[in-house]
Amino acid sequence: MNETSDSIILDTAERIFSDLCGPQTVNEAEAGKWPQALWDALQESGLPLASVGEEWGGAGASRADGFAVLRLAGRFAAPVPLAETLLAGLLLEKARIPVPPGPLTIAPVVAKGAVAVSPAGLLSGRARRVPFARNAAFIALLAGRGEERFVALLPREGIGLSPGTSLAGEPADDLSFDGLAAARLAPSAIEEEALLALGAALRVQQIAGALEGILEQSISYAGDRTQFGRPIAKFQVIQHNLAMLAGEAAAASAAAQAALEACGKERIDVAALAAAKIRAGEAAGTGAAIAHQVHGAMGFTYEHSLHHRTRRLWAWREEFGNESFWAIRLGQLVAARGAEALWPTLAADL
């Protein structure tokens, strides 16, 4: 199946990010100022829930469109919970719960079975490092009762919140639920593993976008910066470093496509998804290191915007399972199938 995206949606998204998501917006967001104008513009265009069905409150676009918006958001280091809102929307849609407007987030993102739901429908437990929790209007929660899984939707207000930040300086708050009632509660067809995989797929899109961003930024910087009497882009060693950065960006882009297709299968293709998150995570690390080396001391300042993307790359590679986590999972899966199945497994990916 070929997953392609609609250029009108992407043009709209790119215009909004270009107009409303400059470096100043990103810095202000880290200082605690919610980028209301950016969020409003995105929401008015139906972008946060692009690929959620219309009957559930989304825009009814393809999965490819929803993912491509995230990739652009990554390229612009957009400091808004687009991935989290889409993930919450997909979880709610699956549980046949109408998706409320406004920024959303999702829990758990770290530990399995963190929040329990009582027979009376009350939630208790803790969820750690929930992205953008303080900015969210509602939280979609995957809660457990024994082996059963439920999706709970509840307003952010009223949930105990202890603030924290990610490596990127974005909110990553701890939440505590002490016998709170959900606004909506429904059995979930999705378990923690699938939620983690979906979240990983979305992070891969963002990583691919941010790597495109730092490649553009690095090429442009190397052309402007003069040392030893010529632009540093003219030095072969810089050219080779940028060629390697391009390779990592290209690999992350292929990983983003793999993650998209892995989510399009009847059951998420864990092997392909794992491969995508591992490779994108490696690309994030290698790519960010090259971009910084090219930028020299300038890129290490707060003033320069390179860190908007590189810090997000370092945060995103770690979230929803890092390279090590998914590699163990993928390695176990491959080993269980045996040596003779290794090639057929690889060849079945496309």
Added chain:
Amino acid sequence: MTISFRFDPVSLPEAAKALRQEVRAFLRQEIARGGFVPGEGGFSREFSRKVGARGWIGMTWPKRYGGGERSQLERYVVVEEMLACGAPTRGFSTADRQSGPVLLRYGQEEVKEAIVPRIAKGELCFCIGLSEPNSGSDVFAASTRARKAAGGYRVNGRKIWTSNAHEADYMIALLRTSPATGENRRYGLSQFLVDMRAPGISIRPIINLLGRHDFNEVVFDDVFLPDSYLVGDLDMASKQATDELAFERSGPDRWIETFPALVELVRSAGENPDERLAEGIGRAVAQLMILRRMSISVAGMLEAGKTPMVEAALVKDLGTNFEQSLPDKVRLLAPPPQEDDPDANDNRFRAALRHATLIAPKLTIQGGTREVLRGIIARGLGLR
């Protein structure tokens, strides 16, 4: 600014899936009857003819030249299945990948009609005459000279590092027909078909560090080439020689060469490896899956009539670096050998790892060094 490379998403057509099963059945049958030992690769004219008879050489070529008029993606599936099991493809792979397409695109009609159908039948083995003693990565410095003579050209000089020259029936050679000009150092080169049995050609083996005879030095002593053997425009071959590399640089052969070592690692890991070993296997498999996607994407773009030079260079750079680094990763992940275990698996593992380790250095040299590739990518990024 927009990024100047793009990997189109692609999926293999249904026809390719059925074809894959057909190729696997053929390979199983050949292995079962002792036609070849899987994993050893190598050269076999008998195997070449069988593959040709199946229609799996020149699959994308026009039917009037013996081709199958099938897609690049179908061809990709056939090639990767053969390489994945280490079939002896050396007798036809160069002609199938490069020489046939070059002849079809630039060759003279009488030559195309005489030669190309025989390639498709698996009857002809080709080699590539690019490198010379003083012209390695600097391909356009070639000085082996083709001088105009009555009815053709006379060739004098030497080619070196020519893989399979000692087995090949023909070479596609890049020869100097005019001096380079001050403004264009790429001017003055022409491509020719060379009959390897022509008088005046002598081939000297160069034994590689595995102790094997793969590449050669080829000496031309007043070798006559008829006019019809000129391939493409006189003096203007640099563009056609570089376009050819988009085909050479992106295929499965650019990431799969050390794959057998990973297969044997998985075998010796057993069903339930510890986390360290599982992680190492998982990381390698992830690299392979994503590389393969990029490589297939290039095949898809070739199919769409594009010339994805930069994308092909990116795939080869990433692919060869990966396949080169794999043996060392496998070495360090390997479970320790058990003294009391007279295990054939361990022997298989050691043999595969030894082979992969020894071939590793060449992987980032052949078909364009890592440094040359990164220069091509840098040019694509607008840096030079």
